[in-house]
Amino acid sequence: MFNLFGKKEASADSVGDCQRKKDWAGLAKAYYRMGVEAMEQDRLNEANLWLHRADTIYSAVDEIYEKVGEGITEDCSERIGELEDEALLYNDVPAEVEERSEALRYAKVRIWGLLSLARLVKLGERLSSLPGCGVFGKLDWAVDTAFRCLQGPPSQEEFNGLRDLCGALYELGDDPIFWGMGSEISVPGGAPFQVFDLNGLYGVHLEIDAYLDGILQMVCALSQDEEPPSPETGIITGALLPDYYVRTGAGNLEEVPQIKAELERIWRDYEFVSGDITWEMIEDRIAEYKKLDVLAHI
Structure with missing residues (x-):
């Protein structure tokens, strides 16, 4: 498990910016970062929300998946798998x-x-x-x-x-x-x-x-x-x-x-x-x- 973005902060602003630009790979990455941050702070419901959003987006279109990259997609899937074992x-x-x-x-x-x-x-x-x-x-x-x-x-x-x-x-x-x-x-x-x-x-x-x-x-x-x-x-x-x-x-x-x-x-x-x-x-x-x-x- 790792944080590909270090201390880079994810926010609703980056989500909105990606939506306006129709930058779907960027949107998936933004949700992923939000999920990682929430998971590291033990806010597991939020982690579940954001990571699943990222997964839905990059799984929808092959081109988006490729732009997001396997490093993120594999880590996101691993985190989702861990959350499935939590009492939520x-x-x-x-x-x-x-x-x-x-x-x-x-x-x-x-x-x-x-x-x-x-x-x-x-x-x-x-x-x-x-x-x-x-x-x-x-x-x-x-x-x-x-x-x-x-x-x-x-x-x-x-x-x-x-x-x-x-x-x-x-x-x-x-x-x-x-x-x-x-x-x-x-x-x-x-x-x-x-x-x-x-x-x-x-x-x-x-x-x-x-x-x-x-x-x-x-x-x-x-x-x-x-x-x-x-x-x-x-x-x-x-x-x-x-x-x-x-x-x-x-x-x-x-x-x-x-x-x-x-x-x-x-x-x-x-x-x-x-x-x-x-x-x-x-x-x-x-x-x-x-x-x-x-x-x-x-």
């Missing part, structure tokens, strides 16, 4: 979700994930107003379509629509629109939310993609009388949005009111899907969650 919300909550999901049938795990996805609908509607982010405006439709898929085969149009949405979400993660422009929406009573704040927990956009792709794989398997693959669980923690709170100055994530409220919803949903439920009960819960603003000041 970023690690602990997904691990607990994965453990609890093992006690559920596949169908119930998918319902658990769908409930979390429904809580991202309102945020998605707002993000869809940003340049190049219209894909997030389709989450409402995606939730309804996935819900129907859990009950029976979708139409060809619905299947194709989900497939196209998956592709668009995956491609967005490699686009400067996602990680380079600093695009943001206002949050009443709080700091603006950046679309890049979705980068945490392995990328909320990618977890939505993985969840919906899993629905499509389930549909294909059932149509051939085969056992569906095991469901993805990453989306279940998707509405926690820890990167936003770390970036805007939160210390202990577990004490952030919005995160505490979302954790309560996650575990409450687990109890819900563990019991005897009907499609009508699930539909009512989804409708309630679609109206929820997960960023609302508490």
Whole structure:
């Protein structure tokens, strides 16, 4: 482990300068320096935030990767690997979700994930107003379509629509629109939310993609009388949005009111899907969650 930049200070100013110049390699290096500084000062949530941002940028385009250089990319990956062993919300909550999901049938795990996805609908509607982010405006439709898929085969149009949405979400993660422009929406009573704040927990956009792709794989398997693959669980923690709170100055994530409220919803949903439920009960819960603003000041 080493510090390639000695005592050189990294700041939001250098990030903003690189964004204005569209210097993407410089932006990745700036985030890397911020991550190294945070890690050396034992501010591990911040280190996780900035190092993952650097990794996302230099992994998006080969040319950026080459300009950043292997010295930085290898050190960044090593540091991220070390952080994965730390007792952080970023690690602990997904691990607990994965453990609890093992006690559920596949169908119930998918319902658990769908409930979390429904809580991202309102945020998605707002993000869809940003340049190049219209894909997030389709989450409402995606939730309804996935819900129907859990009950029976979708139409060809619905299947194709989900497939196209998956592709668009995956491609967005490699686009400067996602990680380079600093695009943001206002949050009443709080700091603006950046679309890049979705980068945490392995990328909320990618977890939505993985969840919906899993629905499509389930549909294909059932149509051939085969056992569906095991469901993805990453989306279940998707509405926690820890990167936003770390970036805007939160210390202990577990004490952030919005995160505490979302954790309560996650575990409450687990109890819900563990019991005897009907499609009508699930539909009512989804409708309630679609109206929820997960960023609302508490």
